[in-house]
Amino acid sequence: MTAEQILFLVTAAVMLVAAVSVVTTRNLIHAALWLIVTLFGAAVLFAMLRAGFMAVIQVVVYIGAIAILFIFAVMLTRRELRDRGPQLNPGWWLAAILALLMFSGLVLVLGGWQGLWAAAPAYPSEFDSVQALGQALVSPEAFVLPFEVASVLLLAALIGAVYIAFQRKGKEE
Amino acid sequence: MDFWRNPVTDWVSGLLVSWGLSPEAAHVLTAFLAVLVLISVVMVLDIFLVWMERKIVARFQDRLGPNRLGPFGLIQPIADIIKLIVKENIYPRGADKVVYDLAPVLMMMSVLLLWAVLPLSPILFGVDLNVGVLYIVGVGALGTLAIIMAGWSSNNKYALLGAFRQVAVMISYEIPMVVSLMIPTILAGTMGINGIVQAQSTWFIVLAPLACLVFLISALAEMGRAPFDLTEAESELIAGHHIEYSGMKFGLFYAAELLHAFTFGGFIAAFFFGGWRGPWVDQYPMLGLLWFLVKTLIGYWVFGWIRYTLPRIRIDKMLDLNWKFLVPFSFALLMFLAFMHSLLRGTEVYVLGMFLSNVVFGWVTVEILRRQARQERSRVEGARAAVNAGQKT
Numbered sequence: 127m128t129a130e131q132i133l134f135l136v137t138a139a140v141m142l143v144a145a146v147s148v149v150t151t152r153n154l155i156h157a158a159l160w161l162i163v164t165l166f167g168a169a170v171l172f173a174m175l176r177a178g179f180m181a182v183i184q185v186v187v188y189i190g191a192i193a194i195l196f197i198f199a200v201m202l203t204r205r206e207l208r209d210r211g212p213q214l215n216p217g218w219w220l221a222a223i224l225a226l227l228m229f230s231g232l233v234l235v236l237g238g239w240q241g242l243w244a245a246a247p248a249y250p251s252e253f254d255s256v257q258a259l260g261q262a263l264v265s266p267e268a269f270v271l272p273f274e275v276a277s278v279l280l281l282a283a284l285i286g287a288v289y290i291a292f293q294r295k296g297k298e299e
Numbered sequence: 300m301d302f303w304r305n306p307v308t309d310w311v312s313g314l315l316v317s318w319g320l321s322p323e324a325a326h327v328l329t330a331f332l333a334v335l336v337l338i339s340v341v342m343v344l345d346i347f348l349v350w351m352e353r354k355i356v357a358r359f360q361d362r363l364g365p366n367r368l369g370p371f372g373l374i375q376p377i378a379d380i381i382k383l384i385v386k387e388n389i390y391p392r393g394a395d396k397v398v399y400d401l402a403p404v405l406m407m408m409s410v411l412l413l414w415a416v417l418p419l420s421p422i423l424f425g426v427d428l429n430v431g432v433l434y435i436v437g438v439g440a441l442g443t444l445a446i447i448m449a450g451w452s453s454n455n456k457y458a459l460l461g462a463f464r465q466v467a468v469m470i471s472y473e474i475p476m477v478v479s480l481m482i483p484t485i486l487a488g489t490m491g492i493n494g495i496v497q498a499q500s501t502w503f504i505v506l507a508p509l510a511c512l513v514f515l516i517s518a519l520a521e522m523g524r525a526p527f528d529l530t531e532a533e534s535e536l537i538a539g540h541h542i543e544y545s546g547m548k549f550g551l552f553y554a555a556e557l558l559h560a561f562t563f564g565g566f567i568a569a570f571f572f573g574g575w576r577g578p579w580v581d582q583y584p585m586l587g588l589l590w591f592l593v594k595t596l597i598g599y600w601v602f603g604w605i606r607y608t609l610p611r612i613r614i615d616k617m618l619d620l621n622w623k624f625l626v627p628f629s630f631a632l633l634m635f636l637a638f639m640h641s642l643l644r645g646t647e648v649y650v651l652g653m654f655l656s657n658v659v660f661g662w663v664t665v666e667i668l669r670r671q672a673r674q675e676r677s678r679v680e681g682a683r684a685a686v687n688a689g690q691k692t
Contacts, residue, residue, distance in 0.1 A: 155395070189440050197451075
């Protein structure tokens with residue numbers, strides 16, 4: 127086994143344990159912290175695929191912003207940080223069957239796919255993935271339209287948030 | 300991405316291969332050894348940073364500082380460490396033990412991880428990450444997490460309030476920091492920190508002094524040092540997020556804070572003051588380490604200077620400073636400098652033109668601020684005059 131494979135197996139195991147812990151732990155802050163471990167594992171996987179930009183963005187956006195927001199929301203909205211209700215609802219067996227079907231379907235599909243066992247082609251030595259990504263985001267042949275649409279959507283959300291939070295003068299008195 | 304590839308590590312892994320290890324195992328082992336050595340050196344350096352910090356603050360406050368143990372009090376930090384280690388380890392009642400123990404480790408980690416991308420000399424760096432600039436921001440997120448973990452797990456209201464404040468500050472000051480770091484990125488044409496250093500045939504402090512200023516301010520806020528040390532404002536919160544920590548766990552927070560300042564001194568050196576660049580580096584690449592350390596220590600001293608000179612800012616003023624001034628300022632500066640850069644690049648007046656455009660930009664900003672301040676003052680004085688006139692009649 128190569129060092130990379132060992133690293134992948136360790137990361138995958140940690141991610142699985144953390145992901146299961148997110149839903150099984152009763153302490154909500156612990157659940158958020160386990161979620162951070164899972165997200166960090168995803169960043170490690172990105173880094174191992176030599177997608178350094180995605181890895182760093184994963185940490186900045188998901189851990190630096192979203193997970194911190196989760197923690198804030200939990201701390202500010204709940205007095206009791208422990209979940210006391212039952213952890214399973216009556217339809218749990220349906221979800222289990224669906225998950226099992228999904229998993230076996232994925233195994234079947236991937237088992238018949240040749241690319242699963244092929245070694246990944248090596249990168250050219252001077253390949254700069256950040257530059258390639260940047261050019262893809264602004265080139266008309268690639269992703270310029272989804273990129274711009276996403277920008278407009280985010281801007282609209284931003285303006286909407288400001289509009290909702292904005293206090294008009296004279297209204298508060 | 301080659302991790303820790305330089306003549307020294309190549310020699311070590313060659314040695315390991317000659318002892319019968321496979322090349323890949325030798326490379327992994329060498330990388331581990333290199334990380335271990337780097338972290339050890341940085342941690343030992345940290346011990347002397349404590350001494351330096353105490354000497355600097357003593358001079359600023361007209362004292363002598365530690366001078367009893369060893370020459371110039373150099374052994375004092377060792378005595379401090381022994382004291383911290385033998386102190387009792389206390390868990391506050393109702394603390395979340397695992398998270399409580401994890402927080403100082405994560406805090407230290409978030410600083411040590413930064414050293415992976417700092418280019419110490421042309422050939423000596425952890426990894427020349429092609430997203431180095433963003434990596435700094437990502438690692439800063441881990442520091443935020445450590446603070447919120449410490450504040451929450453201590454089961455103390457002061458600690459939690461301090462953590463909330465610090466997180467609010469860190470999240471908001473991240474924006475001007477990222478934007479000010481985009482300016483060296485644009486000037487150098489790469490996000491790799493070693494590439495940015497290599498591109499500085501003229502130091503970026505000449506081409507973009509205002510970006511350096513914005514980065515300095517937002518770095519101070521990110522580190523939580525005075526004048527932005529609201530998280531531990533003693534008069535309000537006693538000690539902030541590390542209020543309940545004792546012994547070496549508190550020591551880790553303290554060491555992380557000092558090392559953070561030193562590391563950001565290194566980043567300022569690398570982004571704006573030419574990093575390892577200096578005379579004779581071309582002939583002797585390892586000499587870059589010396590230049591880098593000199594520049595970093597000057598940066599560290601400046602952080603200390605600011606810390607012990609300025610009073611603490613109130614939290615609402617601090618957030619106002621960020622959202623109402625630094626964020627629009629840094630965005631406008633980014634657009635302006637990017638425009639000037641593409642306009643002047645390759646011409647003979649490039650350096651002079653960039654410097655002068657910074658001066659003009661700073662002058663216009665100061666003029667706008669002055670006009671606003673005058674309006675505000677006349678508004679306040681007019682209101683006061685009206686009140687006074689009303690009282691007289």
